[in-house]
Amino acid sequence: MMKRAGYILIFFIFLIVIVVPGLVVKSCRPVPPEGPGGQVRPKTKVSQQKGTVALFINSAKRIENIPLEEYVKGVVAAEMPASFNMEAIKAQAVAARTYVYKRWVQAGGSGCSLHPGADVCDDPTHCQAWITKGEMLKKWGIFSYYHYYSKINQAVNSTAGMVMLYSGEPIDPLFFSTSNGKTENSEDVWGKYEPYLRSVTSPGEEISPRFLEVKQIPVEEIVNKLRQKWPDLAIDPKNPERQWKVLERSAGGRVKIMQLGNIVVKGTEIRQLFDLNSTDFKWERTGRSIKFTCVGFGHGVGMSQYGANAMAKNGSTFVDILKHYYTGVEIKKVL
Numbered sequence: 001m002m003k004r005a006g007y008i009l010i011f012f013i014f015l016i017v018i019v020v021p022g023l024v025v026k027s028c029r030p031v032p033p034e035g036p037g038g039q040v041r042p043k044t045k046v047s048q049q050k051g052t053v054a055l056f057i058n059s060a061k062r063i064e065n066i067p068l069e070e071y072v073k074g075v076v077a078a079e080m081p082a083s084f085n086m087e088a089i090k091a092q093a094v095a096a097r098t099y100v101y102k103r104w105v106q107a108g109g110s111g112c113s114l115h116p117g118a119d120v121c122d123d124p125t126h127c128q129a130w131i132t133k134g135e136m137l138k139k140w141g142i143f144s145y146y147h148y149y150s151k152i153n154q155a156v157n158s159t160a161g162m163v164m165l166y167s168g169e170p171i172d173p174l175f176f177s178t179s180n181g182k183t184e185n186s187e188d189v190w191g192k193y194e195p196y197l198r199s200v201t202s203p204g205e206e207i208s209p210r211f212l213e214v215k216q217i218p219v220e221e222i223v224n225k226l227r228q229k230w231p232d233l234a235i236d237p238k239n240p241e242r243q244w245k246v247l248e249r250s251a252g253g254r255v256k257i258m259q260l261g262n263i264v265v266k267g268t269e270i271r272q273l274f275d276l277n278s279t280d281f282k283w284e285r286t287g288r289s290i291k292f293t294c295v296g297f298g299h300g301v302g303m304s305q306y307g308a309n310a311m312a313k314n315g316s317t318f319v320d321i322l323k324h325y326y327t328g329v330e331i332k333k334v335l
Contacts, residue, residue, distance in 0.1 A: 007275055053100055054111075055130065056118035063118050068335065072097050073149075073156045073163075077136050078122075078129035080305055082148035085312035088305070089155040091321040094331060095173040095303060098163040099128055101334070102170040161319065161335035164326055166196045171329060176298025177305055178208040180253060180280040184300035188250035189268060189279075197301055198327040199251035204310025209298035211306075213277040216289040225273055226260065235261035241283055252300050253281035255279065268299075302326065 052065040066074075075096040076089060084092075103109040104119050110116040114126055122130040137145045164171050172194065174186075179202040186197035203212055223237045235243050240261075247264065248257040255267030256279075265277035278296040285291075298304075303325035311321050319331055 002277055005016070018089065053104065054117060054119045056112060056115035056121040058121060058123055062223065063115070068097070068100070069156055071100065071130065073152050074130040074132065075128045076152050076156065077139075077149070078131040079124070079160060082140065082151060084305070084309045085316045085320065086151060086155060086179065087312035087316060088309040089151060090159050090318035091303065091308050091312075092175070093159050094162050094164060094318065094322060095175055096128060096175045097159070097171055101163045102172060126320055161333045162331055163334055164322060164329045165332055166329050171326060173198050173326065174299070174302030175305060176302065178210050178297040179300055179304040179307055180278065181203050181205060182252040182297035183302065183304060184250055184252040186301050188252070188254075188256055189299050189301050196326045196329050200324060200327070202304045202307035204314075205296065205304065205306050208297070208306040210277060211295065213254045213294040213297070215274070215276065215292045215294070216286060217274060217292070218289050222274070222290055229269070230263055230265070232262070233261055233263055240283070241285055250279075252280075254300060255281060
């Protein structure tokens with residue numbers, strides 16, 4: 001009898017988590033979106049129903065229309081640990097909504113630059129990560145699913161329609177995992193000045209599992225990668241690190257510009273070349289390898305997620321968090 005009851009419970013969970021959401025998504029009837037002033041936009045392969053996000057799902061190679069707030073829940077579940085404080089999750093929800101609102105064709109945005117007809121895609125390196133309820137269940141397990149989804153549902157619903165604006169326009173709400181204690185000015189990383197993406201302090205990051213990284217790379221591998229990247233590089237192949245020098249650090253204390261033998265490169269280029277966690281790195285020679293010590297994880301621009309959680313634990317609201325990491329913004333309900 002107990003075994004039969006267990007099977008029934010699992011069956012109902014399957015219906016609620018997998019089948020019903022699928023029917024809701026498939027039942028959306030698309031209508032042509034309108035641009036500013038009521039002008040009808042050119043037709044695309046997938047048009048939108050009012051209030052939905054046209055999401056390109058890379059694994060399926062197709063666009064699906066998803067209700068805006070349901071889309072935001074999927075982003076929050078994918079991008080931030082669900083164990084975080086509620087106010088940090090709310091801040092992430094507003095950031096996720098602002099990101100898609102800025103690109104939302106219905107709101108006058110330009111859509112996803114890689115996938116015509118889509119507002120955004122689920123590739124975290126291009127837009128924002130996003131997962132389904134079924135993927136949440138796999139990620140958290142059946143016992144944690146209801147607790148975590150309830151938190152995210154509450155965070156998204158309580159901030160429904162809210163976005164961040166600067167001078168009346170939606171911002172690009174960049175965020176990342178872990179800082180080194182300070183965030184970065186946008187121009188130091190991306191080369192473009194944004195008044196709301198300024199370097200600010202971000203204490204409490206040390207609890208992040210990715211706060212500190214130590215990585216050893218053989219000297220031969222380092223020299224080969226450097227020469228492949230910069231064929232004109234002149235450097236001692238046996239002791240390349242002797243010809244390395246930091247020329248400039250960013251406002252956030254990370255390596256901005258450095259000398260490599262006869263060339264000058266960006267810290268972001270070194271981070272990418274050697275797959276380092278951040279541009280706050282130091283190096284030292286250890287035998288036949290060079291040891292990199294990195295502090296923080298991510299590009300460092302915008303909101304630090306672990307910093308946001310630290311602020312929330314200390315009593316800050318989601319508004320406090322967002323206004324700290326995004327200078328001069330207002331949080332406004334626009335939808």
